[in-house]
Amino acid sequence: xxxxxxxxxxxxxxxxxxxxxxxxxxxxxxxxxxxxxxxxxxxxxxxxxxxxxxxxxxxxxxxxxxxxxxxxxxxxxxxxxxxxxxxxxxxxxxxxxxxxxxxxxxxxxxxxxxxxxxxxxxxxxxxxxxxxxxxxxxxxxxxxxxxxxxxxxxxxxxxxxxxxxxxxxxxxxxxxxxxxxxxxxxxxxxxxxxxxxxxxxxxxxxxxxxxxxxxxxxxxxxxxxxxxxxxxxxxxxxxxxxxxxxxxxxxxxxxxxxxxxxxxxxxxxxxxxxxxxxxxxxxxxxxxxxxxxxxxxxxxxxxxxxxxxxxxxxxxxxxxxxxxxxxxxxxxxxxxxxxxxxxxxxxxxxxxxxxxxxxxxxxxxxxxxxxxxxxxxxxxxxxxxxxxxxxxxxxxxxxxxxxxxxxxxxxxxxxxxxxxxxxxxxxxxxxxxxxxxxxxxxxxxxxxxxxxxxxxxxxxxxxxxxxxxxxxxxxxxxxxxxxxxxxxxxxxxxxxxxxxxxxxxxxxxxxxxxxxxxxxxxxxxxxxxxxxxxxxxxxxxxxxxxxxxxxxxxxx
Numbered sequence: 160x161x162x163x164x165x166x167x168x169x170x171x172x173x174x175x176x177x178x179x180x181x182x183x184x185x186x187x188x189x190x191x192x193x194x195x196x197x198x199x200x201x202x203x204x205x206x207x208x209x210x211x212x213x214x215x216x217x218x219x220x221x222x223x224x225x226x227x228x229x230x231x232x233x234x235x236x237x238x239x240x241x242x243x244x245x246x247x248x249x250x251x252x253x254x255x256x257x258x259x260x261x262x263x264x265x266x267x268x269x270x271x272x273x274x275x276x277x278x279x280x281x282x283x284x285x286x287x288x289x290x291x292x293x294x295x296x297x298x299x300x301x302x303x304x305x306x307x308x309x310x311x312x313x314x315x316x317x318x319x320x321x322x323x324x325x326x327x328x329x330x331x332x333x334x335x336x337x338x339x340x341x342x343x344x345x346x347x348x349x350x351x352x353x354x355x356x357x358x359x360x361x362x363x364x365x366x367x368x369x370x371x372x373x374x375x376x377x378x379x380x381x382x383x384x385x386x387x388x389x390x391x392x393x394x395x396x397x398x399x400x401x402x403x404x405x406x407x408x409x410x411x412x413x414x415x416x417x418x419x420x421x422x423x424x425x426x427x428x429x430x431x432x433x434x435x436x437x438x439x440x441x442x443x444x445x446x447x448x449x450x451x452x453x454x455x456x457x458x459x460x461x462x463x464x465x466x467x468x469x470x471x472x473x474x475x476x477x478x479x480x481x482x483x484x485x486x487x488x489x490x491x492x493x494x495x496x497x498x499x500x501x502x503x504x505x506x507x508x509x510x511x512x513x514x515x516x517x518x519x520x521x522x523x524x525x526x527x528x529x530x531x532x533x534x535x536x537x538x539x540x541x542x543x544x545x546x547x548x549x550x551x552x553x554x555x556x557x558x559x560x561x562x563x564x565x566x567x568x569x570x571x572x573x574x575x576x577x578x579x580x581x582x583x584x585x586x587x588x589x590x591x592x593x594x595x596x597x598x599x600x601x602x603x604x605x606x607x608x609x610x611x612x613x614x615x616x617x618x619x620x621x622x623x624x625x626x627x628x629x630x631x632x633x634x635x636x637x638x639x640x641x642x643x644x645x646x647x648x649x650x651x652x653x654x655x656x657x658x659x660x661x662x663x664x665x666x667x668x669x670x671x672x673x674x675x676x677x678x679x680x681x682x683x684x685x686x687x688x689x690x691x692x693x694x695x696x697x698x699x700x701x702x703x704x705x706x707x708x709x710x711x712x713x714x715x
Contacts, residue, residue, distance in 0.1 A: 227629030232600040236611035262433035273435040280442040300406030303417040305396040309385025332466040344386040400476035402460040422487025436497025505541035507549035512556030523707035557600040560590030575614035584690040592709025595665040596638040619687040632661030647675040663713040668704035682712035
């Protein structure tokens with residue numbers, strides 16, 4: 160989930176990853192590899208990686224497209240302040256339209272790199288300090304904003320009046336009663352937005368700052384007034400659902416809803432032929448889960464000022480709206496461009512994969528969801544293996560692990576800049592080796608508030624301590640669970656995994672206990688410089704993995 164404010168494209172604004180329902184864990188002994196569905200490749204945007212010379216093995220290699228392994232991606236590096244040589248080391252990179260000037264220089268450094276612009280399914284950003292950057296949010300008809308249940312003005316107001324009289328300050332559905340307005344709310348009145356400074360309950364008035372982002376105007380008695388829905392500072396949500404009122408943003412098109420308009424907008428974001436595709440952030444479902452857990456006290460999808468007691472129809476309409484959006488975009492851009500979702504809706508056939516942002520977290524899973532659920536399934540947003548199996552090629556599904564999983568409430572204190580900073584190598588290994596159990600890409604970043612612009616951490620496991628990118632070659636088969644006879648202590652734990660590659664193997668211990676694994680041969684550890692206790696270059700016939708850890712071993 161992610162956004163960038165154009166004025167400061169290095170501070171990513173993303174949503175709070177909500178707590179997800181706990182799903183029943185299942186085990187799997189053999190897992191599929193590449194999707195059998197294929198989109199027509201674009202010859203001008205080749206997807207084959209720079210493949211190094213690979214040692215021959217006696218086992219036949221499975222057919223693969225794309226770069227050899229490990230495959231690496233990166234969100235929003237800073238082309239102005241970070242060496243382009245460092246950025247070009249990744250297999251794919253999200254830049255955004257504010258960094259188009261780096262497309263050609265990066266391709267000169269890596270002709271196979273995939274470069275993505277980005278957009279958002281349901282949020283727009285604004286900057287109160289830079290009015291010139293707010294042009295897009297000013298174009299949006301007010302009917303498309305997602306708002307909470309509201310009230311109506313009880314008298315006419317002019318364009319300068321700062322005390323607004325309203326007919327009611329609360330709403331009830333028979334089960335609960337909510338406040339309609341609170342200090343700090345951003346409120347929509349037709350095409351104007353205002354900021355609430357105080358609420359006078361005795362006189363039923365709101366003291367406001369007029370013309371906040373969207374300009375002040377006169378409003379007649381009876382005009383609807385309702386708080387914006389937002390999940391992050393400096394953003395307002397748009398109504399993706401098919402319940403949204405229709406409005407006209409383009410007279411040549413006529414009345415439409417936000418999902419249709421946004422699909423056409425995404426096409427124009429790809430006008431530069433240098434883009435390989437587009438990332439769509441905030442493409443997740445079940446928006447009603449945010450109610451009562453943040454600034455959102457209610458959602459009013461059709462602007463009727465009715466407080467719902469059941470949001471099932473809204474959540475269904477939201478998913479339908481996402482389908483309409485993705486259908487519109489895919490029809491507009493054709494099969495030649497790649498679409499990547501971030502924690503997206505599982506319309507696998509329309510897109511080229513999903514980004515698993517913030518996984519694994521500090522628990523080793525994702526909130527209340529286990530590692531097994533998110534990786535193997537079942538998972539209600541589609542597991543990692545589901546997305547690899549079911550989305551068409553080129554499949555750019557990625558696991559994006561954070562050093563710091565916190566959600567900043569203000570400016571972010573970048574730990575990369577602190578003296579003596581040392582990354583959590585175990586957490587990085589766990590994320591990378593989990594990714595290597597299938598054919599996805601991996602990124603390790605500092606935090607959601609800045610992504611790659613905070614720092615580009617590079618690890619011994621990425622290129623065998625500077626020896627070669629793609630040094631593992633291609634997988635020789637599917638990932639499988641290590642049999643209990645190879646484990647000490649013997650255990651029936653199912654989440655100890657192995658996958659064999661041409662030039663090495665990958666082991667993952669996703670359990671909560673340390674385990675020693677007997678290997679099926681002799682392997683060499685990476686000769687590392689960052690965590691030499693783990694990567695000491697020794698020849699081994701068994702290896703001990705701590706809980707929530709993984710390791711890459713090389714064929715000698």
